[in-house]
Amino acid sequence: MSQLLAEEKKRITPKRPRDYVTWAVAIAIVAGLVWTAVTNENYRWPVVFSYFTTQSILNGLLITLVLTAVSMALSTLLGLVLAVMRMSHQRPVSGLAQLYIAFFRGTPVLVQLIFWFNIAALYPHISIGIPFTDISTPVNVNAIMTPLTAAVVGLTLNQAAYMSEIIRGGFASVPRGQHEAAESLGMSGFTKLRRVIIPQTMPSVVPATGNQVIGMLKETSLVSVLGVADLLNSAQSIYARNYQTIPLLIVASLWYLIMTLVLSVPQSMIERRFSRSTRARLTPAATSAEPGAGQPVPATRESLL
Amino acid sequence: MNADGTIVARKLCKSYGRHQVLRDIDLTVAAGEISCIIGPSGSGKSTLLRCINGLETIDRGVLKVNGEDFGYVEKDDAYHAVRPKRLAQQRTRIGMVFQQFNLFPNMTAESNVMSGPVLVKKKNREASREQARELLAKVGLEGCGHKYPAQLSGGQQQRVAIARALAMEPTIMLFDEPTSALDPERVGEVLAVMRDLAGNGMTMLLVTHEMGFAREVADEVLFMDEGIAVERGDAREVLGNPREKRTQAFLERVL
Ligand SMILES: Nc1ncnc2c1ncn2[C@@H]1O[C@H](COP(=O)(O)OP(=O)(O)OP(=O)(O)O)[C@@H](O)[C@H]1O
Ligand SMILES: [Mg+2]
Numbered sequence: 045m046s047q048l049l050a051e052e053k054k055r056i057t058p059k060r061p062r063d064y065v066t067w068a069v070a071i072a073i074v075a076g077l078v079w080t081a082v083t084n085e086n087y088r089w090p091v092v093f094s095y096f097t098t099q100s101i102l103n104g105l106l107i108t109l110v111l112t113a114v115s116m117a118l119s120t121l122l123g124l125v126l127a128v129m130r131m132s133h134q135r136p137v138s139g140l141a142q143l144y145i146a147f148f149r150g151t152p153v154l155v156q157l158i159f160w161f162n163i164a165a166l167y168p169h170i171s172i173g174i175p176f177t178d179i180s181t182p183v184n185v186n187a188i189m190t191p192l193t194a195a196v197v198g199l200t201l202n203q204a205a206y207m208s209e210i211i212r213g214g215f216a217s218v219p220r221g222q223h224e225a226a227e228s229l230g231m232s233g234f235t236k237l238r239r240v241i242i243p244q245t246m247p248s249v250v251p252a253t254g255n256q257v258i259g260m261l262k263e264t265s266l267v268s269v270l271g272v273a274d275l276l277n278s279a280q281s282i283y284a285r286n287y288q289t290i291p292l293l294i295v296a297s298l299w300y301l302i303m304t305l306v307l308s309v310p311q312s313m314i315e316r317r318f319s320r321s322t323r324a325r326l327t328p329a330a331t332s333a334e335p336g337a338g339q340p341v342p343a344t345r346e347s348l349l
Numbered sequence: 350m351n352a353d354g355t356i357v358a359r360k361l362c363k364s365y366g367r368h369q370v371l372r373d374i375d376l377t378v379a380a381g382e383i384s385c386i387i388g389p390s391g392s393g394k395s396t397l398l399r400c401i402n403g404l405e406t407i408d409r410g411v412l413k414v415n416g417e418d419f420g421y422v423e424k425d426d427a428y429h430a431v432r433p434k435r436l437a438q439q440r441t442r443i444g445m446v447f448q449q450f451n452l453f454p455n456m457t458a459e460s461n462v463m464s465g466p467v468l469v470k471k472k473n474r475e476a477s478r479e480q481a482r483e484l485l486a487k488v489g490l491e492g493c494g495h496k497y498p499a500q501l502s503g504g505q506q507q508r509v510a511i512a513r514a515l516a517m518e519p520t521i522m523l524f525d526e527p528t529s530a531l532d533p534e535r536v537g538e539v540l541a542v543m544r545d546l547a548g549n550g551m552t553m554l555l556v557t558h559e560m561g562f563a564r565e566v567a568d569e570v571l572f573m574d575e576g577i578a579v580e581r582g583d584a585r586e587v588l589g590n591p592r593e594k595r596t597q598a599f600l601e602r603v604l
Pocket of ligand 1: 365
């Protein structure tokens with residue numbers, strides 16, 4: 045046996061009992077879950093598989109996706125408006141935005157959805173018209189507030205309150221000097237926001253928005269109470285007829301899980317990309333005499349000029 | 350008479366809450382003149398400069414830039430603030446260079462320089478790009494146009510910032526300690542650009558701690574302390590042979 049020199053000996057941390065115990069416990073838990081899932085007949089896996097790609101489930105899936113996309117898009121726009129209002133120096137403007145945010149964050153989404161669906165009880169008829177003219181059209185609120193519109197309106201208005209806070213956080217992350225530089229060039233408030241400030245909010249806003257999208261995807265299941273034929277509602281309609289409650293809930297859950305997992309891939313890519321912030325000083329080359337070797341790491345594409 | 354490139358301030362006053370930062374400041378800068386503002390930290394140098402391009406508002410006093418009342422119009426009862434659009438228009442004629450450069454990190458150096466002409470003056474993009482190239486070459490940054498601010502050294506960023514301000518073809522350039530955030534070996538390259546600018550007849554008002562540079566290029570020097578214009582006059586006089594005790598004490602400390 046050759047004797048190792050002390051200088052050449054590797055340094056190791058010997059395994060302790062606890063290192064094996066944690067593995068054993070975790071494996072036992074997972075194995076137990078798999079065992080009961082496989083052996084418990086009540087799961088009825090054949091039923092799950094037979095309904096997994098049924099037409100009405102796929103239709104529901106599509107509605108869930110569309111609802112998520114539409115509500116997210118609209119709430120991002122409204123959230124931007126609210127965020128800009130919230131930062132206004134005009135007290136009435138920022139006050140209104142604050143009121144909005146407090147109200148929509150302070151009440152449950154489910155209640156808001158049901159509320160919008162029943163809004164006709166408060167305002168049976170409204171008329172949309174141009175003020176100070178005779179041009180106006182009466183609108184029957186009951187007719188337009190279908191379950192789907194109520195769903196979009198409810199989800200959008202609620203989500204906008206959260207998006208506005210995210211966007212406001214993004215604005216707060218842009219240094220004051222950026223505003224001053226833009227203003228000293230004579231940029232108008234709008235140009236400054238659009239060309240200078242908003243692009244710089246992206247590293248904080250985009251990853252947070254991605255999380256909201258994933259949250260929204262699951263939140264849309266609430267609209268099933270309004271009778272919108274989304275994924276959950278479609279599953280419910282089927283088990284209302286055949287009483288296969290658990291298998292169909294599993295079908296819906298699996299689809300939600302798949303969609304959130306799929307979305308989490310671009311989400312983590314976005315997070316990684318934006319965490320290498322633009323503002324961070326880059327390679328040492330950037331400060332050395334010849335800055336040719338600096339890595340181009342713009343977080344936001346220069347799309348403007 | 351053409352008053353382009355002139356600054357006239359009389360009895361400027363500015364307070365933050367109860368703290369008076371500018372007390373009856375008088376200042377005249379003639380066209381093509383180089384004026385330096387010196388003074389200890391917190392004496393109101395930046396505030397004065399920021400008032401002159403409207404980043405801060407003044408409480409009282411007369412401020413004429415390029416011969417016009419700046420940011421306000423004089424009425425019988427008071428000075429009335431102009432609309433944002435008019436203020437923005439007045440600002441386009443004043444270039445500002447900041448201590449922290451404040452380049453737009455989402456744009457390349459070239460786009461930074463083009464941003465004023467294209468986004469504010471709505472100039473032709475290609476012509477502006479050409480102008481940006483020339484300006485970048487003028488500040489010694491030929492071929493750096495495609496780089497983002499984060500890829501440039503402090504001295505390079507500050508030179509891009511100067512080019513960006515120049516792209517608006519201002520009649521006046523304001524500098525607020527343009528070399529204070531730089532590594533010592535980077536100061537020279539920025540001063541060289543400013544020296545060049547001074548030689549070409551640009552009206553310049555700069556806050557600086559570079560006494561050597563002030564002595565070299567400045568026509569006039571204003572020494573401020575606690576919001577008061579303590580001493581103002583010919584640069585060589587004020588820096589070489591100050592009349593006021595406070596100026597003497599300050600210069601002894603910094604030289
Ligand atoms: N936004 C502000 N709100 C309140 N006080 C301020 C504000 N900006 C500046 N001050 C105060 O005004 C005074 C003058 O500030 P200013 O920045 O003009 O000084 P300065 O001469 O430029 O100093 P320095 O050499 O450190 O840059 C300081 O006492 C400062 O604390
Ligand atoms: Mg200052």
